[in-house]
Amino acid sequence: MTAGRNWTGSRGRLQGGAAGASQNLPPLSPTFGFVVTFHTARAPDIQPRSATMLLLHRAVVLRLQQACRLKSVSSRIYIQACSTNDSFRPQYPSLTFSGDNSSTRGWKVMGTLLGVGAVLAYQDHRCRAAQESTRIYTKEEVSSHTSPETGIWVTLGSEVFDVTEFVDLHPGGPSKLMLAAGGPLEPFWALYAVHNQSHVRELLAQYKIGELNPEDKVAPTVETSDPYADDPIRHPALKVNSQRPFNAEPPPELLTENYITPNPIFFTRNHLPVPNLDPDTYRLHIVGAPGGQSLSLSLDDLHNFPKYEITVTLQCAGNRRSEMTQVKEVKGLEWRTGAISTARWAGARLCDVLAQAGHQLCETEAHVCFEGLDSDPTGTAYGASIPLARAMDPEAEVLLAYEMNGQPLPRDHGFPVRVVVPGVVGARHVKWLGRVSVQPEESYSHWQRRDYKGFSPSVDWDTVDFDSAPSIQELPVQSAITEPRDGETVESGEVTIKGYAWSGGGRAVIRVDVSLDGGLTWQVAKLDEEEQRPRKAWAWRLWQLQAPVPAGQKELNIVCKAVDDGYNVQPDTVAPIWNLRGVLSNAWHRVHVFVAP
Numbered sequence: 103m104t105a106g107r108n109w110t111g112s113r114g115r116l117q118g119g120a121a122g123a124s125q126n127l128p129p130l131s132p133t134f135g136f137v138v139t140f141h142t143a144r145a146p147d148i149q150p151r152s153a154t155m156l157l158l159h160r161a162v163v164l165r166l167q168q169a170c171r172l173k174s175v176s177s178r179i180y181i182q183a184c185s186t187n188d189s190f191r192p193q194y195p196s197l198t199f200s201g202d203n204s205s206t207r208g209w210k211v212m213g214t215l216l217g218v219g220a221v222l223a224y225q226d227h228r229c230r231a232a233q234e235s236t237r238i239y240t241k242e243e244v245s246s247h248t249s250p251e252t253g254i255w256v257t258l259g260s261e262v263f264d265v266t267e268f269v270d271l272h273p274g275g276p277s278k279l280m281l282a283a284g285g286p287l288e289p290f291w292a293l294y295a296v297h298n299q300s301h302v303r304e305l306l307a308q309y310k311i312g313e314l315n316p317e318d319k320v321a322p323t324v325e326t327s328d329p330y331a332d333d334p335i336r337h338p339a340l341k342v343n344s345q346r347p348f349n350a351e352p353p354p355e356l357l358t359e360n361y362i363t364p365n366p367i368f369f370t371r372n373h374l375p376v377p378n379l380d381p382d383t384y385r386l387h388i389v390g391a392p393g394g395q396s397l398s399l400s401l402d403d404l405h406n407f408p409k410y411e412i413t414v415t416l417q418c419a420g421n422r423r424s425e426m427t428q429v430k431e432v433k434g435l436e437w438r439t440g441a442i443s444t445a446r447w448a449g450a451r452l453c454d455v456l457a458q459a460g461h462q463l464c465e466t467e468a469h470v471c472f473e474g475l476d477s478d479p480t481g482t483a484y485g486a487s488i489p490l491a492r493a494m495d496p497e498a499e500v501l502l503a504y505e506m507n508g509q510p511l512p513r514d515h516g517f518p519v520r521v522v523v524p525g526v527v528g529a530r531h532v533k534w535l536g537r538v539s540v541q542p543e544e545s546y547s548h549w550q551r552r553d554y555k556g557f558s559p560s561v562d563w564d565t566v567d568f569d570s571a572p573s574i575q576e577l578p579v580q581s582a583i584t585e586p587r588d589g590e591t592v593e594s595g596e597v598t599i600k601g602y603a604w605s606g607g608g609r610a611v612i613r614v615d616v617s618l619d620g621g622l623t624w625q626v627a628k629l630d631e632e633e634q635r636p637r638k639a640w641a642w643r644l645w646q647l648q649a650p651v652p653a654g655q656k657e658l659n660i661v662c663k664a665v666d667d668g669y670n671v672q673p674d675t676v677a678p679i680w681n682l683r684g685v686l687s688n689a690w691h692r693v694h695v696f697v698a699p
């Protein structure tokens with residue numbers, strides 16, 4: 103699968119935090135105990151199993167529609183036949199036969215009716231699979247099955263599978279699965295942890311043809327073959343949304359503890375393993391303009407450019423996605439309010455470096471493309487682009503940053519160099535920067551063209567046309583409540599409400615309104631005193647409100663909403679801005695609390 107297209111999403115959660123567990127740590131509240139519990143986080147109205155099967159199914163249908171347009175009818179049936187999983191049934195009520203409990207008969211009747219042999223062939227395949235499941239194969243035999251002609255075999259543990267027919271249906275694309283042909287799946291599943299779920303195993307089980315010769319069993323070499331084994335150690339306070347690749351957010355009450363987010367709890371959004379780069383041999387390649395010169399810059403070279411330091415808030419397009427999930431299933435990591443953080447970044451200005459390579463603003467449209475040094479097993483690197491006009495504008499203050507809060511960049515945040523694009527969505531702040539080029543078109547990266555775009559609530563995975571929407575650059579106005587937390591019990595008398603507010607494109611936050619009664623009446627919160635430069639308000643504002651709790655009130659519905667200097671406001675509810683990828687989630691933030699008697 104393509105990295106970053108998280109078609110199921112990891113559901114493991116690390117809860118709580120530890121006091122003083124790492125040197126660089128801000129003091130944490132001593133009441134903040136360390137509890138590790140893994141649980142299944144599921145939105146109440148969604149069954150993750152059927153949700154993930156749905157995504158798998160969608161991916162398969164799309165691929166099939168591309169692969170065999172002419173055979174689309176039989177393809178659809180084949181897919182449904184593949185899935186003996188009950189979670190498919192409700193989607194196709196017309197395919198169930200009322201009063202007939204035998205789904206086998208149902209499938210046969212349908213197959214005959216439509217004159218398509220795929221269903222029967224599939225059942226035949228399953229019967230054969232069952233008979234042959236006791237056959238023993240050697241590792242050599244397996245390794246000679248690596249093409250459609252010989253058949254494509256893989257192993258998992260001691261089991262052998264013939265996945266020839268599945269390769270074209272693989273949600274991440276055939277090429278990714280072909281990397282494992284003739285050998286074990288484990289190293290690849292370790293990279294895409296999304297596979298480690300029971301329904302994926304069930305799907306695979308349908309292709310089982312036998313067992314590995316016991317003497318040949320693959321040694322559990324997870325440690326050495328794990329592409330994430332070299333990832334840095336993380337702060338235990340982080341709430342982990344996915345371990346591999348690592349995605350985590352600080353808990354809300356720590357997030358607004360400091361205007362500047364301490365490095366160890368700055369939210370982390372990785373699509374791939376963290377590369378381990380040697381600062382001495384590191385080079386940043388800047389492709390030169392025609393008539394200009396290409397540059398290969400060492401870290402020292404970069405330090406020789408004038409150094410700029412600016413405070414910038416970075417927000418992932420998926421921040422607060424979990425609220426969209428509550429409206430309707432979306433594809434992506436379940437970020438709560440913490441996929442946003444603020445740091446002081448220092449480095450060279452991109453416009454200075456581009457100018458040295460001979461680039462200048464041009465009349466025609468152009469884009470600056472960034473490539474990271476993190477890559478998947480096919481060698482595909484993370485990439486993104488921004489318009490050349492922004493990159494060349496000194497006022498836009500785009501940085502090639504080598505420092506974060508006075509320290510060299512931490513590995514998780516792009517060591518040794520990353521792009522910082524003030525006012526723009528996190529996805530364009532490319533980490534572990536390896537190459538910069540200027541092109542007439544946007545980056546061809548998956549993350550520029552096939553992700554990080556907004557759509558109407560009416561668009562689904564069958565109708566989405568990624569080319570029809572522009573890539574997200576500047577983000578809309580945003581705010582959230584970090585204290586108290588949803589479901590908490592607050593003291594009667596007075597309540598303190600805290601949160602953050604930020605807007606994209608350098609637009610300053612001019613006001614935050616807070617309601618204790620679900621939006622009927624409002625009070626104006628007190629904004630922090632931090633400087634907001636006109637058109638360059640790159641950083642958030644933290645805010646607070648101390649409000650009397652109305653006497654006799656047993657519950658409060660606390661709401662916040664921010665206004666930026668363009669008088670842009672947040673939408674009041676999520677449903678009208680719902681989109682299939684769960685990005686740009688910026689509705690009024692709502693927290694329901696109880697009042698202590």
Ligand SMILES: Nc1nc2c(c(=O)[nH]1)N[C@H]1C(S)=C(S)[C@@H](COP(=O)(O)O)O[C@H]1N2
Binds near residue numbers: 473484515
């Ligand atoms: N090379 C590289 N750059 C990357 C990413 C990545 O996976 N690889 N993730 C992007 C996304 S989607 C976000 S939101 C930000 C997150 O930056 P952070 O991890 O420092 O918070 O980095 C961006 N830059």
Ligand SMILES: [Mo]
Binds near residue numbers: 371528
């Ligand atoms: Mo992101």
